[in-house]
Amino acid sequence: MEFNVNEKCIKCGKCINDCLTKALTFDDNKNIIFDEKKCIKCQHCLAICPTGALSIDGKNPENCELANNKPESEKLLNLIKCRRSFRKYKHENLDAETMQKLKDMLHWVPTGVNNHNLHFAFIDDVEVMDDFRDYANGKLVDFLNSPAIKKNKN
Template identity: 55%
Template structure:
């Protein structure tokens, strides 16, 4: 494996930061205290050596330090406000998001973290409202025929939680796509070490960056279920062979404006302090079950 690890000896101050920050021990110092790639097979291509170098002396995989984004100080209040005021949106303008904005979103996605730096996500975008309409009609038709089969009808009526969605859907409401003009599906190779986590993290970043660009989004569990139920839609969305759809996000220009943040119920938090623990056998069994169920 050639990582093209290069050190500009005129710039390197031999501080050793790159070697110390190398997670896997792929880098070592030579007798002149210069870093070199001792164990290329161990390198996970995280580029920490490249990012940490105070002098931009390191290049790896052909990357030029001068082409990297600089580290900026960001106002924490702005980040918090972005998180507090992001909203699931179910009302969209019937127009395409400008191409340049979608390109910005795609460029951002390259920076999301992945477990073990596996970095092999795929993103399928519907960028044209007419294509979205075609997809919407195909999905809805397929679901209507499914809901009209006797067995599904029987179970759908029993599942109270979903009954109202089913009725609204059969009355012609766009329950699945909520009139969104676009969607993005994230998929990952089935051998990914952290398949679900990677995809969900990517869409979480997408949601927030999209909001900062003036867009609205909606996590779409219903469409994710449709992809699981009808794998042929994965072909329509050009999800690569050997990849599994992880989740779907709808997006577009919102047709409504939320004026303030919500005030959600608080989650539970504990601060762990030093203490003795004694766990009974039944609690041990229950904990094992809670950890592994689903």
């Protein structure tokens, strides 16, 4: 597996500290030593590097938001407080470009050891989505009215 550190490295050690399996270490000259046998390909090192100096497993800094681009804590807190699931949408199909953007966002879903072993189904027809929503809502109502749930509510 390919591992590279370029001249942007400021030898801060963040990648080393964040590596769960200790696959990264400094040598005496503060060059980073990579032990491929220990690496689980989680890419935390790439994500945490503040200068975009590190590439691993074919992923470069430009594929990864730099750690110093993270939002300020107040903005993040506000985002967390305001988050909701929206249930009402315009009754029209999404254009292909927006659909693709949403699919691309799924690359950033966090998973254990970054294996991304997930499957998603997309419904790109609003009429089919109507049927699916009715079906899913019906099942949810059935579930909420089931004896086990009602018993727990009492």
